[in-house]
Amino acid sequence: MASSPLLTKVESPLPPPAPIQPVSGSPLVNLYNRFASWRTSLGLPNPGSVENLQKEVKATHLTNYMFDGFRADLSKALSVNPMFSVTHSFALGSQTAAPSYNFGAMFANNSVFMQGNIDHDGNVNGRFNQGWTADSVTKAQYQLSQQAGHNMLQLEHDYLGQDYSINIKAMNPSPVDTTGIYLGSYLQSVTKNLALGFEVVHQRQTPEMTESTTSYLAKYTSTDKNWIATATVQPMGIVQATYWQKLSEKVDVAADLQLIAAPVRRDAIATLGAKYDLRLSTFRAQLDSTGKVSALLEQRFAPSFVFTVAGEIDHFKNSAKVGVGVMIESPSMSPEEMQAAMQSPPATPF
Amino acid sequence: MPSEETKERIIKAVELGRTVLHYSWIPFIIYVGYTRSSPQPSLIKLISPLA
Numbered sequence: 001m002a003s004s005p006l007l008t009k010v011e012s013p014l015p016p017p018a019p020i021q022p023v024s025g026s027p028l029v030n031l032y033n034r035f036a037s038w039r040t041s042l043g044l045p046n047p048g049s050v051e052n053l054q055k056e057v058k059a060t061h062l063t064n065y066m067f068d069g070f071r072a073d074l075s076k077a078l079s080v081n082p083m084f085s086v087t088h089s090f091a092l093g094s095q096t097a098a099p100s101y102n103f104g105a106m107f108a109n110n111s112v113f114m115q116g117n118i119d120h121d122g123n124v125n126g127r128f129n130q131g132w133t134a135d136s137v138t139k140a141q142y143q144l145s146q147q148a149g150h151n152m153l154q155l156e157h158d159y160l161g162q163d164y165s166i167n168i169k170a171m172n173p174s175p176v177d178t179t180g181i182y183l184g185s186y187l188q189s190v191t192k193n194l195a196l197g198f199e200v201v202h203q204r205q206t207p208e209m210t211e212s213t214t215s216y217l218a219k220y221t222s223t224d225k226n227w228i229a230t231a232t233v234q235p236m237g238i239v240q241a242t243y244w245q246k247l248s249e250k251v252d253v254a255a256d257l258q259l260i261a262a263p264v265r266r267d268a269i270a271t272l273g274a275k276y277d278l279r280l281s282t283f284r285a286q287l288d289s290t291g292k293v294s295a296l297l298e299q300r301f302a303p304s305f306v307f308t309v310a311g312e313i314d315h316f317k318n319s320a321k322v323g324v325g326v327m328i329e330s331p332s333m334s335p336e337e338m339q340a341a342m343q344s345p346p347a348t349p350f
Numbered sequence: 351m352p353s354e355e356t357k358e359r360i361i362k363a364v365e366l367g368r369t370v371l372h373y374s375w376i377p378f379i380i381y382v383g384y385t386r387s388s389p390q391p392s393l394i395k396l397i398s399p400l401a
Contacts, residue, residue, distance in 0.1 A: 118376050
């Protein structure tokens with residue numbers, strides 16, 4: 001494997017860039033140094049990556065957490081530092097997906113993150129992240145399947161600067177004729193609260209057929225970071241606006257409005273959601289303008305046992321979905337630690 | 351532009367790399383995790399969902 005020699009040495013973070021020194025030399029260098037020190041003196045915060053623009057909204061809404069049927073996850077943390085865990089997931093009885101078994105493995109230390117999933121059909125999903133310094137990360141994501149045409153590779157590099165973030169991404173790049181999808185994004189803090197940016201998508205289906213589109217992004221974070229508003233404008237006439245607010249320590253609310261005003265299709269979807277973080281449970285509720293009401297409860301009955309119930313009613317289509325899930329986490333205790341904790345003679349080694 | 355022959359070779363190499371990655375990615379993670387974690391877990395714990 002090509003990446004194995006890389007992993008054998010643990011990268012130590014590089015020293016931070018040397019402070020700007022007043023070099024009396026070329027006027028260009030002087031000008032650059034003056035510009036850099038002026039920029040530092042503004043004290044603008046890093047706006048966060050473009051990918052995480054709507055992170056808080058996505059964590060509050062239950063669109064990404066919704067499931068139906070029965071689900072069981074058995075996860076085993078085998079080591080804490082470096083982090084190493086394996087997961088067995090079973091799912092059945094879903095209206096949309098076939099019953100499945102999934103095995104996952106995850107390894108992470110200070111600079112490397114590796115994750116892999118294989119399902120019962122032999123399809124592999126993988127992620128590999130390599131952190132070079134605290135603010136520079138290269139990521140790879142792939143999906144490998146027995147069937148041709150279902151393979152996906154995505155290479156990405158994230159750089160978080162002092163008051164800006166840059167991300168470049170390539171999806172299915174072909175070394176032969178450079179076809180693929182290429183993305184580049186830039187987000188810059190303009191004031192202490194406001195960040196503006198853009199994202200360019202360059203598609204090359206064939207070397208002759210290329211297409212570029214640019215979308216514009218804005219993010220406003222309140223000074224006490226209790227509310228965040230974002231807006232995304234895409235040239236095809238798609239506007240997405242989100243708002244997230246932390247009402248109290250335990251309650252988050254989020255709203256999302258998506259407007260599509262393309263010549264062929266005019267549509268608007270509004271979603272309103274709330275999340276309650278209680279001591280041993282998390283409750284999410286959501287209502288949207290397509291007539292869907294959904295709720296999800298995650299209840300932790302014991303430190304290693306989580307029970308999840310999800311439900312959704314579509315009032316316009318007159319349909320409903322119910323999901324029940326259990327998650328069991330095995331602790332990463334060795335027999336010695338277990339013995340010390342339980343004060344009883346060890347049972348069989350395993 | 352590379353010649354047709356080079357193109358063929360690149361496509362073959364990519365295909366081989368893809369197959370290798372497909373079959374070795376999860377064993378590779380398990381190997382790295384198994385050898386590097388402290389304390390080292392037992393092998394049966396690694397594979398069986400019940401252990």
